[in-house]
Amino acid sequence: MGKADRVVIVGGGLAGLAAGIELLGRGKEVTLFEAGARPGGCCTTTWMGGYGFNDGAMYVALPELLDAAFEQLGMDRQALLPLRQIRSLQTSRIDDGGAVAFGAGGRVTFTPAAFGADPTGAQVDVARLVERWQPLLDLLVKEVIVRPFSLATLLRKGWRELPKLRGTVADELERMVRDPAVRSALGAVTLYTGLAPQRTPVMQIIGLIAMLADRFYLPEGGMGRIPDVLASRFESLGGKLHANSRVQRILVENGRARGVLTAGADVKADAVLSTVSGMGTCLHLLDPQVVPSSLRRKARNAPLSQKALSIQLGLRTKIDTDSHFMARLPRMEDLDALLRPAAGPARWLCYAVPTVTMPELAEHGGSIIECYPGIDQAVAAQEWTVDRARGIADGVIELLSRWHSLDIAEIRVRSPREFQADLGLYAGAIYGLSPAASAMAHFPHKTSIEGLFLAGQTTYPGYGVALAMLSGIFAARAIQ
Numbered sequence: 001m002g003k004a005d006r007v008v009i010v011g012g013g014l015a016g017l018a019a020g021i022e023l024l025g026r027g028k029e030v031t032l033f034e035a036g037a038r039p040g041g042c043c044t045t046t047w048m049g050g051y052g053f054n055d056g057a058m059y060v061a062l063p064e065l066l067d068a069a070f071e072q073l074g075m076d077r078q079a080l081l082p083l084r085q086i087r088s089l090q091t092s093r094i095d096d097g098g099a100v101a102f103g104a105g106g107r108v109t110f111t112p113a114a115f116g117a118d119p120t121g122a123q124v125d126v127a128r129l130v131e132r133w134q135p136l137l138d139l140l141v142k143e144v145i146v147r148p149f150s151l152a153t154l155l156r157k158g159w160r161e162l163p164k165l166r167g168t169v170a171d172e173l174e175r176m177v178r179d180p181a182v183r184s185a186l187g188a189v190t191l192y193t194g195l196a197p198q199r200t201p202v203m204q205i206i207g208l209i210a211m212l213a214d215r216f217y218l219p220e221g222g223m224g225r226i227p228d229v230l231a232s233r234f235e236s237l238g239g240k241l242h243a244n245s246r247v248q249r250i251l252v253e254n255g256r257a258r259g260v261l262t263a264g265a266d267v268k269a270d271a272v273l274s275t276v277s278g279m280g281t282c283l284h285l286l287d288p289q290v291v292p293s294s295l296r297r298k299a300r301n302a303p304l305s306q307k308a309l310s311i312q313l314g315l316r317t318k319i320d321t322d323s324h325f326m327a328r329l330p331r332m333e334d335l336d337a338l339l340r341p342a343a344g345p346a347r348w349l350c351y352a353v354p355t356v357t358m359p360e361l362a363e364h365g366g367s368i369i370e371c372y373p374g375i376d377q378a379v380a381a382q383e384w385t386v387d388r389a390r391g392i393a394d395g396v397i398e399l400l401s402r403w404h405s406l407d408i409a410e411i412r413v414r415s416p417r418e419f420q421a422d423l424g425l426y427a428g429a430i431y432g433l434s435p436a437a438s439a440m441a442h443f444p445h446k447t448s449i450e451g452l453f454l455a456g457q458t459t460y461p462g463y464g465v466a467l468a469m470l471s472g473i474f475a476a477r478a479i480q
Contacts, residue, residue, distance in 0.1 A: 004271035004451065004479050005029060008260050010247045010285070011275035011424065013041025014465065015455040017230035019273055019472035021073045023479065024237035031269070032239060033262055035246035035424060039231045042423055042430075043465060045224030049410045050363035051314030052222045054370060056423060056430070057465050058352060059086060060217045060226075061210045062137075065466035068146045072473050073233070080229050083217040086357045090211070091323035092185035095330055100185040101323060106130060106212045108182065118179065125177045126186075126212060132176065133209045136161040140206065145461045148445075148474045169205050170197035170332065184332040188350060189325075193435040194306030196336035201436055216324075218358050226465065250274065250281070250452065252290040257451035271479050275456040275472065278302065278443030279426045292448045302458070303441055305431035306339075307416040309375045309384075311393045312368065313400075314410030319367040321404070324356045328403070339374045341392075346399045349373060366409065371396060375416075381428030384415035432458040445475040453478055 007023050009016045012034030020030045038044065042056030060066055063083055070077035091101040099111040100122075108122045139158050147153075155162075169190050173183045187197040189208045210216065219225040235241055242262075249261040250272050259268040274281040282291050282299035291299075327350040330337055338348050351371035355362050362368055373396050379388075393413045400406060416428030426432060433441055443459050455475035457463035462471075 004269075006269045007031075007271045007273060007479060008033065008267055008269040009273045009275065010250070010260060010281075011041065011456065012036070012039035012227075012231070012241065012243070013275055013456065014043050014227060014230065014468040015275040015457075015472035015475070016041075016273070017227060017234055017472070018069065018073060018469040019275070019455055019476040020234045020239050021075075021230065021237065022473050022476035024234065024239050025074060028479075030234075030239045031267065032234070032241050033245040033247050033260065033267075034241065034243045036422065037243055038227075039241060039243065040224060040227030042425070043223050043226050043468075045222040046412075048412060049314060051312075051366070051368055051410050052224075052361040053312045053314075053368065053412055054223050054354070057223050058354070058370065059223075060219065060465050061207065062141055062215045062466065063217050064141055064215075065145060065464075065470070069466050069469035069473065072146075072470075075229075075233060081225060082220040084220055084357060085214065086216040086218060086324045087214075088323045088356055089216065090185065090189065090325040090327065091321065092188060092327040092329050094181040094184050098181065100181050102126075102185070102212065104214055106214075110181075122177075122179050122182045125179070125182065129172075129176045129186075130209055130212050133164070133205060134213065136164065137206055137209050137213070145467065145470065148477075149439075149460045165201075165203055167202050168198055169200040169202055169208075172202050172205055173197065173332065180331055184329050184335065185327070187332040187335050188327050188329050188338070191335065191338055191350060194339065194431075195434075195436060196339060197332060198336075199436070204435055218354065220358075222358070222361060223465075230469075247285060249287070250285045252287065252449060252452070255290070255450055257449055271451045271453065273453040273455060273472075273475055273479065275454070276424050277426045277432045277456060278454055278458040279432070280424065281452075281454060286449075290449065295448060298441070298443065302432075303434040303437045304427055304429040305434045305463075307375065307377055307379075307381060307428040308372045308419065308430045309389060309392060309416070310370070310372055310412075310414040310419075311396050312370050312410075312412040313397070313406070313408055314362065314412075315367040315369065316364065316407040316409050317366055317405065319353055319355075319369065319404050321353055322356060324354065325350070325352050327351070337374070341374055341376050342395075346373070346395055349396065349399055351400070364409075366407075369400065379416075381416035381420040384417040384428075389413050389415040431463040432456070433462075435463075445471070446478045
């Protein structure tokens with residue numbers, strides 16, 4: 001393979017921007033095409049009526065990974081992108097009874113005190129849970145995720161931790177946490193996977209440990225500040241960024257990627273790096289005749305993550321809560337009720353109030369509520385009508401109004417149809433691949449088509465803000 005001096009990047013999310021910065025730093029000529037009106041993909045902020053709504057990513061977990069990604073790009077994250085810690089983490093009211101709250105330092109409190117729980121015992125159990133999983137978290141953050149995957153490195157440095165990776169999140173919480181209310185509150189944190197704790201691989205407990213270890217943050221100014229900083233760096237290095245430019249086809253000649261077709265014009269390149277998911281790249285952007293059968297099977301059989309419906313409210317008043325994440329929950333064995341449509345009047349809901357941590361996201365001193373209620377996963381993205389989405393939103397608003405005084409100024413509802421059309425999420429699946437997917441389901445950075453490379457959440461190391469950036473860096477480094 002010859003040297004790739006000209007590289008085209010498809011998709012201007014965090015993976016594409018990070019890849020572009022890495023390539024420009026090595027003297028490559030880089031052109032990036034983004035289908036949307038601005039770069040950032042699932043990590044942008046949209047302002048409506050003075051309210052800053054997240055378009056996808058809601059927070060930064062494990063900022064040391066973000067630091068590592070910025071450092072690999074030669075950028076000073078602390079100077080360019082200040083972060084604010086989420087300190088009032090989560091309050092969960094369990095089964096219409098008392099509430100369990102998690103605060104900074106792994107603090108656990110109960111309301112009311114007569115709830116029947118043992119605060120001291122719960123504190124001990126949570127501390128033991130963090131202590132048990134902290135070594136694996138440290139290994140992943142310091143040794144594994146921050147560099148291209150190496151099974152040999154994982155086995156050499158992490159063999160002591162591997163026996164923990166058996167079973168489910170529910171198994172681990174049953175084993176480690178005695179109080180059923182605390183188990184329910186902890187299990188709810190892992191519902192972001194789209195799976196009940198009884199079906200969630202225990203590895204996903206790392207997200208819960210990150211919260212308990214005080215590793216959840218917001219960028220000053222909102223999540224959209226991350227791509228703003230990266231796009232500014234990309235263009236300052238001479239990168240060519242084209243927004244509102246959807247790539248129609250990746251061009252392959254004589255078995256080698258040679259550029260892209262966009263707006264009816266051929267753009268020639270020595271290499272193409274696609275960040276629009278392995279499935280979207282193989283099944284939509286490539287001529288079927290040039291896709292190797294093994295890659296086509298991987299794309300067709302990819303285990304997809306859940307689809308999501310987003311409901312965001314801008315309130316004129318301060319909401320009466322002091323936690324960033326809020327929940328009304330059944331006991332842990334019934335948490336799957338939050339993942340499916342309610343058979344009758346809804347009782348359970350998880351939601352976020354980002355203005356608890358960052359009040360300036362509501363310019364007029366009000367509040368923002370964001371939630372993702374359970375929906376029917378059998379409904380295809382294109383079947384989500386405005387009426388279907390708004391009907392669910394009305395039910396959620398009615399439920400929230402039982403708990404809080406809502407003076408609503410702005411309502412924003414986005415269904416899987418919008419996530420697919422506006423953010424380019426394949427089939428509306430918010431993470432691409434299921435969090436329960438095996439490592440074998442991920443797509444390689446360097447494909448079997450010469451000159452074609454992949455990055456983004458369907459490649460190693462997977463979904464997440466910092467992880468998307470790292471995937472772009474690793475894919476860029478595979479381009480010679």
